[in-house]
Amino acid sequence: MVRLSTIALGLLYGLSNTLGVVADTTTFTDPVIDGAIAVGFPSVNITAILTEAENELGVNGTITNNLPDESYGTPGTTVTARDLEKLQELRKRTSLRGICGAVACLSLKILFPSKTATAGTSNYAAWNNPSFWSATTYMTPTCVFRPTSVEDISLAMRLITFTQTDFNVVGGGHSAIKGWANTEDGVLIILSGLKGVNINVRGWAEVSVGERWGDVFTALDERKLMALGGRMSTVGVPGLVLGGGISYLTNQLGFVADQVKNFEVVLANGWVVNANKDANQDLFQALKGGSSNFGIVSRIDLYTWPCPKGVYSGQLYFSDTKDYPKMFDLVYKYHTVGALSDTSSHLISAFVYVTLPGMSTGMHMGAFTAFRNISASETNPGPGSALQEIVDLNPTTKASSTLKVRPYGQTAIELGAGDVTGLRQDMRDFSVYADAQLYKDIFQIWNTTMIPKHGSKTGFMGTIAFQPITTNAVAAGVARGGNSLGLESNSGTMAIINLTHQWALAGDDASILLTLDDIVLRAIALAKARNLYHPYFYLNYAHKLNNPIGSYGTASVNRLKKASKLYDPCGVFQCRVPGGFKIPGMSSC
Numbered sequence: 001m002v003r004l005s006t007i008a009l010g011l012l013y014g015l016s017n018t019l020g021v022v023a024d025t026t027t028f029t030d031p032v033i034d035g036a037i038a039v040g041f042p043s044v045n046i047t048a049i050l051t052e053a054e055n056e057l058g059v060n061g062t063i064t065n066n067l068p069d070e071s072y073g074t075p076g077t078t079v080t081a082r083d084l085e086k087l088q089e090l091r092k093r094t095s096l097r098g099i100c101g102a103v104a105c106l107s108l109k110i111l112f113p114s115k116t117a118t119a120g121t122s123n124y125a126a127w128n129n130p131s132f133w134s135a136t137t138y139m140t141p142t143c144v145f146r147p148t149s150v151e152d153i154s155l156a157m158r159l160i161t162f163t164q165t166d167f168n169v170v171g172g173g174h175s176a177i178k179g180w181a182n183t184e185d186g187v188l189i190i191l192s193g194l195k196g197v198n199i200n201v202r203g204w205a206e207v208s209v210g211e212r213w214g215d216v217f218t219a220l221d222e223r224k225l226m227a228l229g230g231r232m233s234t235v236g237v238p239g240l241v242l243g244g245g246i247s248y249l250t251n252q253l254g255f256v257a258d259q260v261k262n263f264e265v266v267l268a269n270g271w272v273v274n275a276n277k278d279a280n281q282d283l284f285q286a287l288k289g290g291s292s293n294f295g296i297v298s299r300i301d302l303y304t305w306p307c308p309k310g311v312y313s314g315q316l317y318f319s320d321t322k323d324y325p326k327m328f329d330l331v332y333k334y335h336t337v338g339a340l341s342d343t344s345s346h347l348i349s350a351f352v353y354v355t356l357p358g359m360s361t362g363m364h365m366g367a368f369t370a371f372r373n374i375s376a377s378e379t380n381p382g383p384g385s386a387l388q389e390i391v392d393l394n395p396t397t398k399a400s401s402t403l404k405v406r407p408y409g410q411t412a413i414e415l416g417a418g419d420v421t422g423l424r425q426d427m428r429d430f431s432v433y434a435d436a437q438l439y440k441d442i443f444q445i446w447n448t449t450m451i452p453k454h455g456s457k458t459g460f461m462g463t464i465a466f467q468p469i470t471t472n473a474v475a476a477g478v479a480r481g482g483n484s485l486g487l488e489s490n491s492g493t494m495a496i497i498n499l500t501h502q503w504a505l506a507g508d509d510a511s512i513l514l515t516l517d518d519i520v521l522r523a524i525a526l527a528k529a530r531n532l533y534h535p536y537f538y539l540n541y542a543h544k545l546n547n548p549i550g551s552y553g554t555a556s557v558n559r560l561k562k563a564s565k566l567y568d569p570c571g572v573f574q575c576r577v578p579g580g581f582k583i584p585g586m587s588s589c
C-alpha cells in the first residue's frame, strides 16, 4: 500500500492527508485555503474498499470480459494493476475509461449501497433519466450516486479523484446540452437528495443544492421574504446560480450569483470549504459565473429581503401579430428607460410560435411576464409607470392576463406549471446592445427561417426572448464584490437574446439544429454590421460551441485560471469532468 499512499499524497498537495491509508478524523488547515476542513470518516478504510472493489473486478487478477478484447490483449491475460500508476498505464494503452469508472462505482456501492445504482437496477432507472429536463441529454453513466449529505459528496470525491474516473454532477438538470451535466462512462453524481431551505432570521436562506426554485420560494413566502432566483419553479438551484442567474429582481440587485452570501464547496480532494467575502474570496468570485470548474457546491446561502405586501405579477399574452412592431418598440423602451426608472420591475418578453391543441396550424404569440415588487407605501398596486404601456397595449391582452397581487414565489410557480420534461430541447443565446430595429429584424430572421421550415414539426414550439441587462444590474454585482461575468465595462443596456426550441422526434434534431446555427450566425452578423453586437454569451443558455467563459474577457479568465490552480491543482474538474463549459486556455488533459 506504500505506493497507493504516495500517490494519494501527491493528489492531496503533498499534505499529510490519508486517502489510501486510513480515513482521517482530523481537521486540517492549509496555508493557502481558508478554513479548510477534512471531514472525517472514522469507520472508512478507503484502501480496503478500493482493494475490495479491484478484487471484485479482477483488476489484480484475471481480466475477463470487463474489458474489450482488442484494447487489452488476449482475453484472460493476467495483469497487475494494483495501483494507480498501473491504472493510468492501462488507461493510456487502452483508452478505456470504463475501468476507472468501474472501480469507483464498486467502491461507492460498497460504501453507499443504498445511494449507488448501476445500470439495470430500478434505482438507476428512477434516478438517471428523470434527473434531466431535455431528452437530448440522456446518457448511460457506469453508475449514479445520489448523496444525501455534504459528507457523502466529500467521500465520493476522494474516491473519484483517487481512481481518476470521469464524473459529472447534475443539479436541476435544466441544461439542454448533452454531457454538460452527465457522463457516458464513470460516475454521475445526482444532487436531488440534498434537500433543505434553512432560513436565517439575520437575512439569508441556506439552500441545499438538490432544491428547485419553487420549493425555495415557497419556504420564503411562508416568512414573507424574497430572494433572487430562477423565474420558473422547476429549474434547479445550483446550475443557475453558478452560471450567473437572472431573476425577477435582477434590474435592482444584479445576477442571482451577486446575491450569494456564501458557497459551501467540496473540492476535488474531498475537502469541504466555504467561499464568501471573507474566506476563500477568490473562489467566491470564481463561482459567480465559473460554473462547474472548481468543485461541487453543496449549499448556497442567498440574501433575503422582506416582501410584506407581495408582488404584482403575471403573464400577458399578445395574439394579434399586427401589434408586433409596437411590442418591440415598447420592449426596447422598457429595456432602456423603464427597467432603470423602476428597478423593482421586471419583464420577460418572449415571442413564441406554437401549435395549440385543436389547431391545425401554429400561431405567433407574445408571451410576456411582468413583475413588480410592491413598495411599502403603495395602496393600489399596479404595473407602475415602467410597465403600464405594455399592459395597456392590446385589449385582448387584459382579458387573458394573469396579473395580480400575490406572494413573490407564486410568479415562478405559475410559470413553472407549463414546464415539461422529457421533450427534445435546445437553448442558445447571444448578446446585443439594446436597439428596437435590431430586435425587429432579428425576430424576422427567425420568423422567416425557422417557422416555414419547422413550424409544423411534431411537438414544435419555438421561442425567441429578449432580456435586458442594465448598467444598474451590473453595478449591483460590483457593489457585492464582483462576479466573473466581465460586464463592468458595459456602456448601456445590453440584451441577451435567447432562443429556446422544443420538439418531439429525435429524427428532427439535425435539421432543426442546423437551422438554428444559421439563424444565430445571421443575427450576429447583422448586429455586428450595425455596431450593436456584444461579445457576451450568457452561460446558462449558451450553445456548447460558444465558449461563454472565454466571453468574460481576459482579466476574468486569468482570475478563473488562478483560482482553478489553487483549489483544484490536479485539474480534476478540468480533466475528469467530460462536459460543461471549461476555462479556456487551461493546460490540456
Ligand SMILES: Cc1cc2nc3c(=O)[nH]c(=O)nc-3n(C[C@H](O)[C@H](O)[C@H](O)COP(=O)(O)OP(=O)(O)OC[C@H]3O[C@@H](n4cnc5c(N)ncnc54)[C@H](O)[C@@H]3O)c2cc1C
Pocket (backbone or CB within 6 Å): 133, 168, 169, 170, 171, 172, 173, 174, 175, 176, 180, 181, 182, 191, 209, 229, 230, 231, 232, 235, 236, 237, 238, 239, 240, 241, 242, 243, 244, 245, 246, 247, 291, 292, 293, 295, 296, 297, 298, 419, 540, 541, 579, 580, 581
Ligand atoms: C425552463 C427553463 C427556465 C429557465 N429560467 C431561467 C431563469 O429564469 N433565469 C436564468 O438565469 N436561467 C434560467 N434558465 C437556465 C438555467 O439557468 C440553466 O438551465 C441552468 O443550467 C439550470 O440549473 P440546473 O441546476 O437545473 O442545471 P444542471 O443541468 O443540473 O447543471 C448545469 C451545469 O451546472 C453544473 N452543476 C450543477 N450543480 C452543480 C453543483 N452543485 N456544483 C458544481 N456544478 C454544478 C452541471 O454539471 C452542469 O454543467 C432556465 C432554463 C430552463 C430550461
Ligand SMILES: *[C@@H]1O[C@H](CO)[C@@H](O)[C@H](O)[C@H]1NC(C)=O
Pocket (backbone or CB within 6 Å): 001, 021, 022, 045, 046, 047, 048, 051
Ligand atoms: C486498511 O485496509 C488495508 C488493506 O486492507 C489494511 O492493510 C490496513 O491495515 C487497514 N487499516 C486499518 C487501520 O484498518
Ligand SMILES: *[C@@H]1O[C@H](CO)[C@@H](O)[C@H](O)[C@H]1NC(C)=O
Pocket (backbone or CB within 6 Å): 055, 058, 060, 061, 062
Ligand atoms: C488480488 O489481491 C488480493 C489481495 O491483495 C488477493 O487476496 C487476491 O487473491 C488477488 N486476486 C487474484 C485473482 O490474484
Ligand SMILES: *[C@@H]1O[C@H](CO)[C@@H](O)[C@H](O)[C@H]1NC(C)=O
Pocket (backbone or CB within 6 Å): 226, 249, 252, 305, 306, 307, 308, 309, 310, 373, 374, 375, 376
Ligand atoms: C420589496 O418591497 C418591500 C416593501 O414592500 C421592501 O421591504 C423590500 O426590501 C423590497 N425588496 C427588495 C429586493 O428591494
Ligand SMILES: *[C@@H]1O[C@H](CO)[C@@H](O)[C@H](O)[C@H]1NC(C)=O
Pocket (backbone or CB within 6 Å): 321, 324, 364, 447, 448
Ligand atoms: C412572419 O413572416 C411572414 C412571412 O414569412 C409574415 O407574413 C408574417 O407577418 C411574419 N410574422 C410576424 C409576427 O411578423
Ligand SMILES: *[C@@H]1O[C@H](CO)[C@@H](O)[C@H](O)[C@H]1NC(C)=O
Pocket (backbone or CB within 6 Å): 231, 246, 348, 350, 463, 464, 465, 466, 467, 496, 497, 498, 499, 500, 538, 541
Ligand atoms: C429565455 O427564453 C425563455 C422563454 O423560452 C424565458 O423564459 C427566459 O426567461 C429567457 N431567458 C433569457 C435570459 O432571456
